Amino acid sequence: MHSLRAEGISAGWCAARSVAGILAEAAAFPPGIALLDLDLGRDPNGTRVDGTHLVGPLLDSGWRVLVLSGSSDRTRIGGALAAGTLAWVPKHAPFPALLAAVRAALGGGTVMPPNRRAELIDLYEERTARHRELATKMGRLTQREREVLAELARGKRAQAVADQFVVSLSTVRTQIRAILTKLEVGSQLEAVALYRRAHGS
Structure with missing residues (x-):
């Protein structure tokens, strides 16, 4: 966050550790760009907090979402993109790449190559369809x-x-x-x- 501020971008850090807490903190600020990790650790009750569950509520509140995650699960990333996330930026990406993505998002430009975005969404939808078919058979x-x-x-x-x-x-x-x-x-x-x-x- 300090690096973004040094580039003249207003940024803050969400300290909450639960879905409800994160959404409450987000509601206290004017909607902007949310840098969202998919793996947010565990809440005070020990339940794993999955960032994909925050995408929809954040979008509904007017936020635009960039996934900044170390997750290598392309299906989860595709799911976040299918839910409306602007783009995925790997955590290990150089800071200039993150900065470029944030600036593109702020400017309303293309944040992620459309073909790469479509590839990940297709992967998610294919796996979802397979899981649905399997659930039908098991049923x-x-x-x-x-x-x-x-x-x-x-x-x-x-x-x-x-x-x-x-x-x-x-x-x-x-x-x-x-x-x-x-x-x-x-x-x-x-x-x-x-x-x-x-x-x-």
Whole structure:
């Protein structure tokens, strides 16, 4: 912030550590350019504060947002851009690059190459579509089928699953066939892979 001030740009630092606190501090100033990190540590309750959740409320309050983040997750960056962020500037970028981005934003100019912006937004939208499709497939499973798939994902064999749920092996095999059909996969390994992807493991 001191470096921006040295360049004649009025800048301040938000000390709040929660989403509500950050938005309250922002509301105390006339809307301008917000330099927003995507990884804001943890709030007093220990909950991780994700900067992407602040983009919409800041925009609604009249702020324009520049993401200044060390995150290398291009999907998260694309999500912030899709939500209306002007641009992403890596934290490790040289100060002149940040200064140029801030000045371009203040002047209403192009802050980020349109093709790069579109590439990151497309990546986010593609992954979001895949997650939505996966959630739809998982939603087709009955409660017992989800339980069976969870046990298979833990490495249990069909007989062990049958013993656990006190049912016959043929019943579990029927459930496994139903799982494969509903998930549109050809093998138990593929079904387990989808389960793990859906549960972030």
